[in-house]
Amino acid sequence: MLAKRIERLTSSLVRDILAVAQRPGVISFAGGLPADEALLNVDLSALSPELLSSAMQYGPTEGERGLREHVAARMAEIGLKCRADQVLILNGSQQGIDLVSKLMLEEGTPVLVEEPAYLAALQSFKLFGADLRTVPLQQGVNIDALAALMPSVNLAYLTPTFQNPSGYCYSEAERKSVAALVDTHGVCLFEDDPYRELAYDTPAPAPMVSFIQSALWIYQGSFSKTLAPGLRLGFLIAHPDLMPHLIRLKQAADLHSNRLSQLIVGQILASGQLAPHLAKSLPIYRERRDAMAAALQRHLAPYASWQVPAGGLFFWVKLAAVNDTLALMHQCLSNDLAIMPGVAFMAGGRDDGYVRLNFSHAKPELIECGIAKLAQLVSVQQKV
Amino acid sequence: MLAKRIERLTSSLVRDILAVAQRPGVISFAGGLPADEALLNVDLSALSPELLSSAMQYGPTEGERGLREHVAARMAEIGLKCRADQVLILNGSQQGIDLVSKLMLEEGTPVLVEEPAYLAALQSFKLFGADLRTVPLQQGVNIDALAALMPSVNLAYLTPTFQNPSGYCYSEAERKSVAALVDTHGVCLFEDDPYRELAYDTPAPAPMVSFIQSALWIYQGSFSKTLAPGLRLGFLIAHPDLMPHLIRLKQAADLHSNRLSQLIVGQILASGQLAPHLAKSLPIYRERRDAMAAALQRHLAPYASWQVPAGGLFFWVKLAAVNDTLALMHQCLSNDLAIMPGVAFMAGGRDDGYVRLNFSHAKPELIECGIAKLAQLVSVQQKV
Numbered sequence: 046m047l048a049k050r051i052e053r054l055t056s057s058l059v060r061d062i063l064a065v066a067q068r069p070g071v072i073s074f075a076g077g078l079p080a081d082e083a084l085l086n087v088d089l090s091a092l093s094p095e096l097l098s099s100a101m102q103y104g105p106t107e108g109e110r111g112l113r114e115h116v117a118a119r120m121a122e123i124g125l126k127c128r129a130d131q132v133l134i135l136n137g138s139q140q141g142i143d144l145v146s147k148l149m150l151e152e153g154t155p156v157l158v159e160e161p162a163y164l165a166a167l168q169s170f171k172l173f174g175a176d177l178r179t180v181p182l183q184q185g186v187n188i189d190a191l192a193a194l195m196p197s198v199n200l201a202y203l204t205p206t207f208q209n210p211s212g213y214c215y216s217e218a219e220r221k222s223v224a225a226l227v228d229t230h231g232v233c234l235f236e237d238d239p240y241r242e243l244a245y246d247t248p249a250p251a252p253m254v255s256f257i258q259s260a261l262w263i264y265q266g267s268f269s270k271t272l273a274p275g276l277r278l279g280f281l282i283a284h285p286d287l288m289p290h291l292i293r294l295k296q297a298a299d300l301h302s303n304r305l306s307q308l309i310v311g312q313i314l315a316s317g318q319l320a321p322h323l324a325k326s327l328p329i330y331r332e333r334r335d336a337m338a339a340a341l342q343r344h345l346a347p348y349a350s351w352q353v354p355a356g357g358l359f360f361w362v363k364l365a366a367v368n369d370t371l372a373l374m375h376q377c378l379s380n381d382l383a384i385m386p387g388v389a390f391m392a393g394g395r396d397d398g399y400v401r402l403n404f405s406h407a408k409p410e411l412i413e414c415g416i417a418k419l420a421q422l423v424s425v426q427q428k429v
Numbered sequence: 430m431l432a433k434r435i436e437r438l439t440s441s442l443v444r445d446i447l448a449v450a451q452r453p454g455v456i457s458f459a460g461g462l463p464a465d466e467a468l469l470n471v472d473l474s475a476l477s478p479e480l481l482s483s484a485m486q487y488g489p490t491e492g493e494r495g496l497r498e499h500v501a502a503r504m505a506e507i508g509l510k511c512r513a514d515q516v517l518i519l520n521g522s523q524q525g526i527d528l529v530s531k532l533m534l535e536e537g538t539p540v541l542v543e544e545p546a547y548l549a550a551l552q553s554f555k556l557f558g559a560d561l562r563t564v565p566l567q568q569g570v571n572i573d574a575l576a577a578l579m580p581s582v583n584l585a586y587l588t589p590t591f592q593n594p595s596g597y598c599y600s601e602a603e604r605k606s607v608a609a610l611v612d613t614h615g616v617c618l619f620e621d622d623p624y625r626e627l628a629y630d631t632p633a634p635a636p637m638v639s640f641i642q643s644a645l646w647i648y649q650g651s652f653s654k655t656l657a658p659g660l661r662l663g664f665l666i667a668h669p670d671l672m673p674h675l676i677r678l679k680q681a682a683d684l685h686s687n688r689l690s691q692l693i694v695g696q697i698l699a700s701g702q703l704a705p706h707l708a709k710s711l712p713i714y715r716e717r718r719d720a721m722a723a724a725l726q727r728h729l730a731p732y733a734s735w736q737v738p739a740g741g742l743f744f745w746v747k748l749a750a751v752n753d754t755l756a757l758m759h760q761c762l763s764n765d766l767a768i769m770p771g772v773a774f775m776a777g778g779r780d781d782g783y784v785r786l787n788f789s790h791a792k793p794e795l796i797e798c799g800i801a802k803l804a805q806l807v808s809v810q811q812k813v
Contacts, residue, residue: 046583046617046645047674048535054677060490076487084485087689089473101468101657103460106444136520136661140683147556151432169681172531199430233430261430273485275688277520290431293438297553299524303687304659305471 053171059164059389062374066383072415075383077209077358078274078406080333083326085273091312100304106296108134108280109307115314116266116280123241124251125264127282133291136302138239138279141265142166144294145235146173148287149200157194157201159186161361161390161399163209163237166202175200177392182211184352188222195230206249207240210390210401211361212354217250224256231260239267239279240357242323245331249356261287268310270358271323276306330358336409337402337416344420360402361387364423367398373426374400382418437555443548443773446758450767456799458786459767461593461742462658464717465790467710469657475696484688490680492518492664493691499698500650500664507625508635509648511666517675520686522623522651522663526550528678529619529647530557532671533584541578541585543570545745545774545783547593547621550586559584561776566595568736572606579614590633591624594774594785595745596738601634608640615644623651623663624741626707629715633740645671652694654742655707660690714742720793721786721800728804744786745771748807751782757810758784766802 066073107113113132120127135141142165150156152174158167160179170177178198180191195201203223205215215223227234236254254262267279283291295301313319337360338353351362367373370386377384387399402419404412450457491497497516504511519525526549534540536558542551544563554561562582564575579585587607589599599607611618620638638646651663667675679685697703721744722737735746751757754770761768771783786803788796 046533046615048531048533048538050535051532051674054674054681060677060680078487081486084482087481087485089476089481092473097471097473098468101471101659102465103462103653103658136683136687139681143682147432148435149430149432151434154432165681165684172678172681231430269487274487274684275485277683277685277687290435290438293444294556296444297438297523297549297556298527298682299520299661300549300658301661303520303661303690305689305693306687309689 050172050174053174055168055171059385062378062383062385065378071381071383072407072411072418073383074402074404074407074415075385076406077403079270080326080329080405083329085276085313085322087273087309089309092308096308100308104301104304104307106292106301108132108302109304109311111315112307112311115311116282119314120282125255125282131282131285131288133281133283133288133295134302134307135265135279135281135295136299137269137274137277138237138265138267138281139165140298141263141279141281142169142237144281144291144298145263146170147294148290149233150175154200155198157191157198157232158392159203159208160392161210161387162202162392163204164389166237167390167392170202179392182208182213185213186215186219188219191223192226195226195232198232200233200235201227202235202237203253204237205253206238207243207354207357209240209357210359210385210387212352212357212359214249214355215253220250220253221256224253227260227262228258233261233263236262236264238264239270241266242271243327243330243358244356245327245334246355263287263291271319271326272310272313276309277303278306278310330405333404333407333409333412336412337404340413340416344417345423348420348423358403358405360404362400362402364398364400367423367426368396370396370398370400373422376422377419380418380422382415384419434556434558437558439552439555443769446762446767446769449762455765455767456791456795456802457767458788458791458799459769460790461787462790463654464710464713467713469660469697469706471657471693473693476692480692484692488685488688490676490685492516492686493688493695495699496691496695499695500666503698504666509639509666515666515669515672517665517667517672517679518686518691519649519663519665519679520683521653521658521661522621522649522665523549524682525647525649525663525665526553526621528665528675528682530554530559531678532674533617534559538584539582541575541582541616542776543587543592544776545594545771546586546776547588548773550621551774551776554586563776566592566597569597570599570603572603575607576610579610579616582616584617584619585611586619586621587637588621589637590622591627591738591741593624593741594743594769594771596736596741596743598633598739599637604634604637605640608637608642611644611646612642617645617647620646620648622648623654625650626655627711627714627742628740629711629718630739647671647675655703655710656694656697660693661687662690662694714789717788717791717793717796720796721788724797724800728801729807732804732807742787742789744788746784746786748782748784751807751810752780754780754782754784757806760806761803764802764806766799768803
C-alpha cells in the first residue's frame with residue numbers, strides 16, 4: 046500500500062546513534078554539529094518592527110530579494126559569477142538535495158557519487174531510485190575512475206571542498222579536469238559546498254561549477270555551518286535553464302523558506318557581520334581540529350592513519366585492524382563514546398575500516414579523553 | 430535528461446497571477462493571504478536568551494518536544510486523541526503534502542480527491558504520478574460517488590473543514606460516513622485541515638480521522654492561517670504505523686523545521702495566547718466575509734450563485750454565463766482585478782464557470798470596489 050520507495054528508506058541507524066550520542070556523559074564525535082560557542086548570537090533587536098511585521102505574511106518562493114542579491118555578490122567573491130535570479134533560498138541545504146533528486150532522478154537513473162560521500166545525500170538519491178556509481182576518494186580523488194564513469198551517468202554529485210566525511214579538498218587543477226569531463230559528456234554537475242568558509246589553513250579554490258562551459262549545473266551552500274543550523278537556511282544557484290523547474294519544485298515542497306531566518310541572515314550579510322563572525326569562530330574550530338590531531342597522534346598512531354583536514358568538521362580515520370566499524374561503534378557506545386562507522390558513507394556498503402570523527406562539537410579536553418578511550422578499544426581489538 | 434515527473438510540473442499560471450496581483454493598484458481576490466491586520470505581532474523579547482541560543486543548534490527531526498505536546502493537547506480539545514509521539518512539526522503544511530506524496534504515491538497510484546480541490550495538493554500528487562479520481566463537491570459532498578470510488582483507490586485526500594476553494598464543511602454525519610468507508614475499504618485517509626480555527630458562525634465538527642477505527646490516516650494542520658504564514662510552521666499527526674516513515678522522509682527532506690519559529694509558536698501556545706489572538710482576528714475575517722457577501726448580493730446576484738462560507742478564506746462563485754474562467758481572469762487582470770479561475774482547482778480540467786474569490790486580504794472598501802468591477806465585466810460578457 047505504501048510507495049515502493051519506502052522500502053529504500055535506509056535504517057534509522059544513524060538517527061539512533063545521534064540520539065544515544067546526546068545522552069549525558071557520552072562524548073560524541075558522531076554528529077556534524079557546529080561548536081555551540083561559534084553559533085550566531087542572534088540579535089533580534091536589530092530587526093525593525095516594520096520588517097518583522099512584513100515577514101509574517103506569505104513571501105516569494107525564490108526567497109527574499111535582498112538576501113538573494115547578497116548571496117550572488119558573495120558568490121562573485123569566491124569566483125562564481127551569477128545573477129540574483131539564479132539564487133533559490135532553501136530551508137537548509139538538505140532541501141537542495143531533495144529538490145535536485147526530484148529534478149533529475151527516477152528509478153534507475155545513474156548517478157556518480159564519491160565513495161565515501163555525505164550519508165544523507167546517498168539516502169535521498171536512493172529514496173528516489175538512483176543507481177549509484179562510485180568513484181574512490183580516499184587519499185585524493187581518482188580522476189581516471191571519474192573519467193571512466195562519466196559517459197554512463199546523468200548526474201554527478203560531488204563535494205569538492207573539505208568533503209564530509211573525508212575532509213578532502215580538490216585542487217584547482219582537479220576542479221578544472223572534472224568540469225571539462227562534465228562538459229564533454231553533458232553530465233549535470235551538482236556541487237555541494239557547505240564547508241567552504243570553514244577553511245583553517247588556506248582558502249579553497251573557486252567552486253568547480255565556475256569552470257563549466259556548457260554542461261548543466263547546480264551549486265549549493267549553507268548558513269548552517271557559518272551562522273546557525275537552527276535557522277535552517279541554505280541556498281542553491283543553478284544554470285538558468287534549471288531555475289524555473291527548481292522554483293516550482295520548491296513551491297510544491299513548502300511554498301517558501303522561513304522569512305524570519307531570511308531576515309536575520311539578510312541583515313547580517315547586509316551589515317557585513319559575517320566576516321567578523323567567522324574571524325571569531327574559525328579559531329575555535331582550528332583549536333579543536335589541532336586538539337584532535339594531537340590526540341590522534343598521541344593515542345592512535347600505532348593503530349590508524351589519517352590526514353589532518355584543512356577545513357570542514359571531520360577526521361576520516363583508517364583503522365588498521367578493524368573490519369567491522371559498526372561493531373566498533375556499538376562497543377564505543379557501551380563505553381559512552383559515539384563515533385560514526387565509515388560503512389555508513391559508502392554507497393556500495395563496503396567496510397574499509399574507516400571511522401568519521403567530528404572535532405567541532407566537543408571541547409578540547411573531551412576530545413583528548415574520547416580519543417584516548419577510542420585508542421584503548423581499538424588496541425584491544427587489535428590484540429584479539 | 431531531467432526526470433519524467435518534471436513534464437508533469439504544471440504551468441506557472443498561478444504563480445504568474447499572484448505576481449501580477451501584487452502590482453500596485455491591483456485589487457486582489459486571487460491569493461489566500463491572511464489579513465495583514467490579523468497576523469501575529471511577534472514579540473521576540475518574550476524569548477529568553479538561553480532558549481534563543483539553544484535554538485541555533487541542530488534540533489530533532491520530529492520537532493521541539495514542548496510544541497509537539499501542545500499540539501497533541503490542542504488536538505484532544507477538538508476531538509482527535511493522539512500522543513505527542515504522533516506529532517511531526519512541518520515547515521508549513523504544504524510540506525505534509527510533499528511527505529505524504531512520497532509515502533504513498535508512485536506512477537499510477539489511484540488517489541481520490543474532491544473536485545474542486547486545493548490546487549497545490551493536486552500539483553504535488555500529479556508530480557508524483559498519481560492517477561486522480563474525482564468526487565464532486567459543489568453544493569455538498571456526494572457520498573454515493575465517494576463510496577463508488579473507494580474500492581479503487583489507495584489514498585483519499587479530503588479537506589472536510591471550510592475547504593479551499595469551495596468553503597464546504599462536512600457535517601458530523603458525513604464525516605462518520607466517510608470514515609466508515611475508508612475503514613471498510615482499507616483506504617488511507619489524508620485530512621488537510623488548515624482552516625478549522627477560521628470558523629465565523631459555529632465551530633466545525635471533530636476531524637474526520639477521529640472517527641476512523643482501523644484504516645491508516647494522516648491529519649494535518651497549520652499555524653499559517655491562525656498566526657503567520659511567514660513562520661512556515663505546520664504539523665501532521667498520523668497513525669503510529671506511519672510515523673517512522675514520515676519522520677525519515679522529513680529528515681531526508683530538510684533535517685528539521687526552523688527552531689526559531691517553533692520557539693515562537695511554542696511560547697504562544699504555552700502562555701495561552703492563541704485564543705485571545707483568534708478572538709482579535711476572527712472579527713476582522715468575519716467583517717470581510719460579510720462585506721464580500723453583501724457586495725456579491727448587491728452587484729453579482731443577476732449573474733451568479735454562491736453559498737456564504739461558514740469559515741475559511743474564500744467564496745466559490747458560479748457565474749451563469751461564463752464558460753472560460755481563464756479568459757475572464759485575463760480580462761480582470763487587464764482591469765487591475767485579480768481572481769482565480771475555477772478550472773485551476775479541477776483535477777479533471779473541466780471549466781464549470783466557477784471563480785474563487787478570497788475575502789481575507791483586501792479591506793472592505795476594496796472588496797466592494799473589486800466586486801463591482803467583476804460584475805461589470807461579467808455583465809458585459811453575459812450580454813455578448
